[in-house]
Amino acid sequence: EAGVAQSPRYKIIEKRQSVAFWCNPISGHATLYWYQQILGQGPKLLIQFQNNGVVDDSQLPKDRFSAERLKGVDSTLKIQPAKLEDSAVYLCASSLERELFFGEGSRLTVL
Amino acid sequence: GNSVTQMEGPVTLSEEAFLTINCTYTATGYPSLFWYVQYPGEGLQLLLKATKADDKGSNKGFEATYRKETTSFHLEKGSVQVSDSAVYFCALSGNQFYFGTGTSLTVIP
Numbered sequence: 001e002a003g004v005a006q007s008p009r010y011k012i013i014e015k016r017q018s019v020a021f022w023c024n025p026i027s028g029h030a031t032l033y034w035y036q037q038i039l040g041q042g043p044k045l046l047i048q049f050q051n052n053g054v055v056d057d058s059q060l061p062k063d064r065f066s067a068e069r070l071k072g073v074d075s076t077l078k079i080q081p082a083k084l085e086d087s088a089v090y091l092c093a094s095s096l097e098r099e100l101f102f103g104e105g106s107r108l109t110v111l
Numbered sequence: 112g113n114s115v116t117q118m119e120g121p122v123t124l125s126e127e128a129f130l131t132i133n134c135t136y137t138a139t140g141y142p143s144l145f146w147y148v149q150y151p152g153e154g155l156q157l158l159l160k161a162t163k164a165d166d167k168g169s170n171k172g173f174e175a176t177y178r179k180e181t182t183s184f185h186l187e188k189g190s191v192q193v194s195d196s197a198v199y200f201c202a203l204s205g206n207q208f209y210f211g212t213g214t215s216l217t218v219i220p
Contacts, residue, residue, distance in 0.1 A: 004154075006154075033208075040212070040213075041212055041213070042115075042200055042202075042210035042211050042212045042213050043155070043200075043210050044210075045207055045208070048207060056206075056207060091154060091155070093155075098143050098162075098204045099145075099157060099160065100145075100147075100155075100157070100202075100208055101157075102147075102154035102155040102156070103154050104152075104153055104154040105153075105154050
């Protein structure tokens with residue numbers, strides 16, 4: 001069974017630039033999550049989708065972050081404009097029966 | 112609200128030593144509890160889970176028991192290997208998943 005796919009694995013940008021991350025969840029998983037993991041910390045939920053609807057985006061900085069899940073499958077997370085403090089690993093996960101499956105993450109460095 | 116508190120690291124052990132990483136939680140209702148492991152450069156992987164009180168999750172020699180009376184889910188392994196070097200996260204699932212801050216383990220030969 002294919003796992004959660006994410007791209008790009010690494011991205012380096014300058015502050016005020018924009019960046020987009022892509023995620024393809026495990027086939028059949030209706031719930032998709034984006035987490036932000038800052039070095040030395042646990043994952044922090046940014047947004048949770050159920051099919052193509054948003055379940056929870058209370059911790060998403062909506063002035064600069066946006067996410068969508070077209071057709072209830074793939075998802076894209078965008079940051080515009082990026083700040084230095086956005087440097088982190090962005091993890092995508094999908095879930096089935098209360099178990100999370102993570103992708104390898106996209107590491108963002110903002111200079 | 113829901114939260115997870117886990118033992119601060121980093122932890123350094125010699126090969127074949129006994130490992131305990133403490134995890135306590137606060138939760139409303141009856142959450143499931145998890146330990147996830149993150150190897151260098153990789154995403155998080157489920158290590159083990161327990162879905163109700165007194166359940167014991169186990170995998171790859173690691174164990175953790177869901178203790179409702181002490182609100183704990185401590186991770187243990189009797190004899191660690193160099194390949195166990197990773198960051199370990201305790202987590203619970205309520206209306207969403209809540210993660211601890213992670214404990215870094217280094218096992219030296």
